[in-house]
Amino acid sequence: MNRYMKLVNFEFNRFIKLYFVLIAFTIVVQLSGVVVKSKSYLNGANEAIKESMLTKSEYVIQYGPMSFIDISMSPWIMGPIALCAITLVIYVFFIWYRDWVGKNTFSYRLFMLPTARLNIYLAKATTILLFVLGLIALQLVLLPIENQIFKWMVEDVYRIDLSVLEIANQYYLNLLFPKNILEFILFYGAGMTAVTMVFTAILFERSYRIKGIFYGIVYCAVSILIFLAPLLLQASLLENYFYPMELLFLEIAACVIVLAGAIWIGNLLIKNKVRV
Amino acid sequence: MIEVKNVAKKFGRKKVLKDVSFTAEKGKITCLIGINGVGKTTILKAIMGLTPYESGEILINGEKIHPATYEKITFIPDTITMLPNMKIREAFTFMVDFYDSWNSERASELLKFFRLNEDDRISELSKGNTAKVNLILGLALDVDYVLMDEPFSGIDIFSREQIADVFTSHLIEDRGVIITTHEINDIEHLIDKAVLLDNGVILKEFDTEEVRENEGKSVIDVMREVYQA
Numbered sequence: 400m401n402r403y404m405k406l407v408n409f410e411f412n413r414f415i416k417l418y419f420v421l422i423a424f425t426i427v428v429q430l431s432g433v434v435v436k437s438k439s440y441l442n443g444a445n446e447a448i449k450e451s452m453l454t455k456s457e458y459v460i461q462y463g464p465m466s467f468i469d470i471s472m473s474p475w476i477m478g479p480i481a482l483c484a485i486t487l488v489i490y491v492f493f494i495w496y497r498d499w500v501g502k503n504t505f506s507y508r509l510f511m512l513p514t515a516r517l518n519i520y521l522a523k524a525t526t527i528l529l530f531v532l533g534l535i536a537l538q539l540v541l542l543p544i545e546n547q548i549f550k551w552m553v554e555d556v557y558r559i560d561l562s563v564l565e566i567a568n569q570y571y572l573n574l575l576f577p578k579n580i581l582e583f584i585l586f587y588g589a590g591m592t593a594v595t596m597v598f599t600a601i602l603f604e605r606s607y608r609i610k611g612i613f614y615g616i617v618y619c620a621v622s623i624l625i626f627l628a629p630l631l632l633q634a635s636l637l638e639n640y641f642y643p644m645e646l647l648f649l650e651i652a653a654c655v656i657v658l659a660g661a662i663w664i665g666n667l668l669i670k671n672k673v674r675v
Numbered sequence: 676m677i678e679v680k681n682v683a684k685k686f687g688r689k690k691v692l693k694d695v696s697f698t699a700e701k702g703k704i705t706c707l708i709g710i711n712g713v714g715k716t717t718i719l720k721a722i723m724g725l726t727p728y729e730s731g732e733i734l735i736n737g738e739k740i741h742p743a744t745y746e747k748i749t750f751i752p753d754t755i756t757m758l759p760n761m762k763i764r765e766a767f768t769f770m771v772d773f774y775d776s777w778n779s780e781r782a783s784e785l786l787k788f789f790r791l792n793e794d795d796r797i798s799e800l801s802k803g804n805t806a807k808v809n810l811i812l813g814l815a816l817d818v819d820y821v822l823m824d825e826p827f828s829g830i831d832i833f834s835r836e837q838i839a840d841v842f843t844s845h846l847i848e849d850r851g852v853i854i855t856t857h858e859i860n861d862i863e864h865l866i867d868k869a870v871l872l873d874n875g876v877i878l879k880e881f882d883t884e885e886v887r888e889n890e891g892k893s894v895i896d897v898m899r900e901v902y903q904a
Contacts, residue, residue: 511749
């Protein structure tokens with residue numbers, strides 16, 4: 400346990416600089432986005448009011464008010480979120496391959512540590528989870544601040560006020576901010592299951608090299624099939640037999656099976672088959 | 676004792692180890708000799724559990740390798756096993772964090788012996804100095820066995836001499852050492868046992884002192900006989 404925590408700390412520190420860059424980029428771009436989008440709306444409104452001799456209320460009736468959704472759906476907010484997501488997806492691969500690529504033989508050191516090798520696997524998975532939760536937490540802190548800046552900048556006559564909860568439930572943001580504990584378990588559980596599945600596929604490749612790519616693809620296909628089995632059965636053979644809540648529990652069960660399978664197979668590979 | 680029993684290994688269809696068996700005792704320096712590509716490094720990796728093998732068995736002090744074994748045996752490959760962006764000090768901190776057998780005093784002693792500075796970054800060291808840091812990372816562990824892969828390969832004459840000095844010092848005494856090399860000259864006088872390999876097969880295993888005394892032959896003489904037969 401002690402060495403597992405140390406490994407998590409070690410893996411975390413290896414990405415921390417780039418992580419801080421991502422955080423800084425997200426803060427700067429999103430806050431700038433709120434200012435730019437608000438100003439752009441106000442400039443448009445002022446020009447239209449001047450040219451067409453409209454009152455503010457008439458402008459709003461004619462062109463519509465502004466809400467925070469106009470900002471949150473823009474590339475200013477979506478862009479950094481997408482960049483963070485893509486970076487973390489790439490890092491899911493890089494967190495393993497960085498120990499092998501080029502002249503790097505750090506994989507030797509990792510696999511010669513006097514601790515169960517599963518701890519290396521779990522520490523890398525935990526690190527990814529921490530990075531994801533950290534970025535979500537950042538977004539949770541940023542959204543109210545951005546909403547407040549929006550309110551400061553745009554007069555209330557021009558805007559529709561939304562609570563942070565309402566903003567978080569819009570479109571893609573509701574994937575980041577689940578509404579209840581079951582959704583949280585399903586969304587983040589499915590996310591972490593996907594991460595462990597990719598980890599195990601990477602270990603197939605690291606163990607059997609070219610053949611391992613094929614094994615990894617087959618393994619992923621089987622895992623995805625198990626994960627989707629309740630939905631596929633519901634839609635085909637069972638003809639909507641399950642209530643939505645039952646289906647949700649079945650999905651969680653499928654998720655647990657795939658997760659347990661990924662860790663079990665991953666453990667076997669990292670313990671007995673992996674090559675440096 | 677390290678016991679390698681009938682180990683066989685394939686890479687794809689190519690058999691790289693064929694029924695390899697030998698032992699390496701504590702307190703002795705065993706040298707695996709052979710040209711490049713005969714399976715020397717693969718044997719060391721197999722002993723350390725860093726590559727799987729198809730058949731056979733490897734025992735360290737009578738046990739198969741398990742996590743705690745890494746407190747008793749260490750491997751010094753021919754490239755450094757630390758992150759290049761680390762300073763030597765940070766590499767030592769990593770070792771303190773993860774190994775109970777890390778001996779900080781010995782690490783400092785070796786650092787002084789090799790005239791290295793712990794604030795130096797590993798990526799900025801010369802090849803010889805990188806090899807020395809790699810050696811420290813292995814030798815500063817209080818382990819029973821040290822496995823070294825080509826420790827003299829590609830480094831300057833003075834670094835070779837310094838590293839060879841380590842073999843005659845208290846740093847190696849009482850430990851079991853397995854060393855691989857394709858250039859025997861540097862260490863011929865140091866080794867207790869030689870294992871001659873070719874194409875994944877052990878051609879001969881002998882006690883160097885015994886051969887010297889009984890047959891009046893050096894390791895190189897025996898190598899000539901075996902490889903040029």
